[in-house]
Amino acid sequence: MTTKAQIPARAGGKAKAQERAARPKSGRLAALRRLVADLRSEWRKITWPDRETTRKLTLLVIGLATVLGLILGAVDALFVRLWHLLGGL
Template sequence: MPPTNVPATNRTTARQTPRSRPARPLAPTGGRRFSLGQRGQGLGNFVRELRSEVRKVIWPTRKVAMNLTGVVIALSAALGVFLGGIDFLFQEFFRLLLQVTGAAGF
């Protein structure tokens, strides 16, 4: 006996079979064909989309690019000097520490 609290529209009295769709063709039936198969289609789509996206980019002017390049070079040089200074301080600290402990002979 089916439960009484379930609406009548949700009750099933007979086993329902799922409908099957007609099989779709695996390859396109017309249009452009690629000689490289599916791999070539993926590569072709990638290149096409890449060109489309590159066209959308707003490229900086020469002046802006030069200014940003100068900033990157200056910050890289400053960071190099800073890290070199820290390295020198650690080197001198450990040299002094080894001299004080007498372990500088090896």
């Protein structure tokens, strides 16, 4: 049978926590600076569409959304009428 006095204490756990607390945060700052530099680099690589292309694609999206909305609305109205015809089972 072992007693608490015979079991060695875990001194390593406290030491590691103190190391983490005392560790400088310059690694995080350097990583943040690197992230910002990478973002700027990637931002410069973007090729933005011209005004005419943007206008055409925007109108296309609005048109398709309108047509799809009308189709879904018609299907919904059809199902509502069908539901009422069948007596709302």
